[in-house]
Amino acid sequence: MNLTQFQENLIEDLKKEFNKLNPPKIETPGRFSLQALKKDLDDTQAFKKSVFDFNAVMAKQLEQDFFRQIDEFNKEFSPVQIFAKGTENMFREEYYIQNPRSGNVSIYFEGETDVNRTQLNLMYDYELVEINTHCQVIRLEKIKGLLFHRLGYLHREKSEYKSYKSLDEFVQNYKQFQQSITSQYKWLTK
Secondary structure: OOOHHHHHHHHHHHHHHHHHHHHHHHHHOOOOOOHHHHHHHHHHHHHHHHHHHHHHHHHHHHHHHHHHHHHHHHHHHHOEEEEOOOOHHHHHHHHHHHHHHHEEEEEEOOOOOOOOOOEEEEEEEEEEEEEEEEOOOEEEEHHHHEEEEEOOOHHOOOOOOOOEEHHHHHHHHHHHHHHHHHHHHHHHOO
């Protein structure tokens, strides 16, 4: 069907008027829309998965490193022996891997109980990582390593006690723990 020039012009004018009254939706960067919302949700899920997967791999490696450090200590200071309580939770439970700030492992001298133990705790060293979405900032804790500390995770920020990145560094720098090793050795060798 052929249209006359007048009809073509009329249709063209109607299209222009329609487009003026109903401009096409063009996605502009930073504009909140259903598409942006879906992208935010996808990005958030991908971000969480990548951090949690990274933490799980780090936890496995750090667990091996931790037990290696315990073995080295026990060989060096024999007959004084230390052991850890709570490693299954810290290194394998999803909650602690996803929330590394929240857990710690208690370390005891062989023969001690919760009541008369020397304080030594192991925690994760972590950093906060984040992404920005249209509506919020998502912050997660990413595991960086291990920290040996006099107190547990609830008191990690107490300035009078320093954290150390290895068991040997803790032993070499924390005089009270050196005294405890000495007492244990005297008691075991009398």
